[in-house]
Amino acid sequence: xxxxxxxxxxFPTNYWQFCRALKDTGVNVLGIADMPYDxxxxxxxxxxxxxxxxxxxxxxxxxxxxxxxxxxxxGKIDWLESNNEYWLEQDAWLRTMFHITTGPQMEQMELYxxxxxxxxxxxxxxxxxxxWRLADTLAQAQAFAEQVGYPIVAKPDTGVGAxxxxxxQDENDLRAFFAKKxxxxxxxxxxxxxxxxxxxxxxxxQGNPLYETGNLTSGSLMDVVxxxxxxxxxxxxxxxxxxxxxxxxxxxxxxxKSRLVHFEFFRxxxxxxxxxxxxxxxxxxxxxxxxGGVTPDMINYAGSIDIYRLWADMVMHDRIWLDPDxxxxxxxxxxxxxxxxxxxxxYDVMNxxxxxxxxxxxxxxxxxxxxxxxLYLARCINKEEADEFVRYVCQPIG
Numbered sequence: 001x002x003x004x005x006x007x008x009x010x011f012p013t014n015y016w017q018f019c020r021a022l023k024d025t026g027v028n029v030l031g032i033a034d035m036p037y038d039x040x041x042x043x044x045x046x047x048x049x050x051x052x053x054x055x056x057x058x059x060x061x062x063x064x065x066x067x068x069x070x071x072x073x074x075g076k077i078d079w080l081e082s083n084n085e086y087w088l089e090q091d092a093w094l095r096t097m098f099h100i101t102t103g104p105q106m107e108q109m110e111l112y113x114x115x116x117x118x119x120x121x122x123x124x125x126x127x128x129x130x131x132w133r134l135a136d137t138l139a140q141a142q143a144f145a146e147q148v149g150y151p152i153v154a155k156p157d158t159g160v161g162a163x164x165x166x167x168x169q170d171e172n173d174l175r176a177f178f179a180k181k182x183x184x185x186x187x188x189x190x191x192x193x194x195x196x197x198x199x200x201x202x203x204x205x206q207g208n209p210l211y212e213t214g215n216l217t218s219g220s221l222m223d224v225v226x227x228x229x230x231x232x233x234x235x236x237x238x239x240x241x242x243x244x245x246x247x248x249x250x251x252x253x254x255x256x257k258s259r260l261v262h263f264e265f266f267r268x269x270x271x272x273x274x275x276x277x278x279x280x281x282x283x284x285x286x287x288x289x290x291x292g293g294v295t296p297d298m299i300n301y302a303g304s305i306d307i308y309r310l311w312a313d314m315v316m317h318d319r320i321w322l323d324p325d326x327x328x329x330x331x332x333x334x335x336x337x338x339x340x341x342x343x344x345x346x347y348d349v350m351n352x353x354x355x356x357x358x359x360x361x362x363x364x365x366x367x368x369x370x371x372x373x374x375l376y377l378a379r380c381i382n383k384e385e386a387d388e389f390v391r392y393v394c395q396p397i398g
Contacts, residue, residue, distance in 0.1 A: 335372020
């Protein structure tokens with residue numbers, strides 16, 4: 001029997017489905033989280049074989065003890081995973097401590113967590129990157145800005161999402177940034193004028209893709225967060241051929257095995273000196289976990305699949321089974337904001353697109369900065385219909 005320790009099966013709230021899929025394939029699913037067992041939702045309890053409550057998942061010693069207890073009770077642990085960026089390094093530490101070889105070890109974390117180290121991985125993959133440097137002083141940053149010109153982007157060298165990222169427009173912005181810069185390493189990058197696209201894939205134990213998809217957005221998550229814009233992106237039915245080829249090279253360059261990944265790229269909106277021509281692909285960053293939020297569910301709607309089950313089949317069998325005749329769609333995410341005035345009310349949206357909307361909910365405050373307050377997911381038959389849905393839902397008054 002395969003023993004799989006799953007960290008934080010209750011959060012994010014859709015991640016219990018990874019446990020459900022594992023258990024359905026005959027795996028012992030051993031959960032560790034900071035919520036008492038009797039407070040777990042019934043569907044989470046039903047997806048677990050055994051459970052260990054720790055006071056805090058931030059307490060590495062307590063989590064280590066939990067894995068040790070499972071080892072004593074169930075025997076050697078074969079897999080340990082959270083599929084969560086926040087716990088990526090702790091997962092690797094636990095694998096290293098318990099000689100669990102089915103996932104990344106501590107020695108790989110530098111490459112997987114630090115944006116500056118990712119540049120070398122992308123270079124090995126033959127993917128262009130924006131000019132960059134680590135800057136500890138204002139003088140270093142001024143020299144970099146003189147080299148590449150404004151605007152430039154500042155972001156934590158290690159961090160998740162678009163929090164604490166800044167677009168620096170001029171010398172005054174740069175001085176203001178350094179006057180309040182957190183005491184953590186920051187990386188400065190040449191600004192890239194492009195839309196974000198991603199390569200999302202399930203990778204087998206030999207580094208080969210079992211399932212590939214991706215998303216498109218016209219803008220930047222940094223701008224969505226910092227300027228409180230509507231959050232809009234879509235999962236596409238087929239990955240563009242150039243993005244697929246670059247994604248596969250990136251998998252090999254980063255030595256990815258037996259996991260879901262989310263690799264982010266820019267596609268240039270215009271010719272840009274030192275980067276490339278309009279339409280070229282430029283590296284952004286790698287994420288050694290599934291795309292966050294409701295994206296796994298969007299992948300399911302777009303591909304008529306169950307990505308949770310495909311992932312479990314990878315774990316158990318190192319292969320997957322797909323219906324070659326399944327329908328494929330564009331699955332569109334729109335996150336509207338409470339402080340915006342829209343031409344079309346919630347009632348209008350639901351009435352007009354009732355036949356396309358597959359999910360609608362109020363997002364928690366913790367997610368609203370990047371994703372908006374009210375989520376609408378629609379499954380559309382083509383790009384034109386998807387674009388029209390976005391236009392209708394986001395159309396402002398005036």
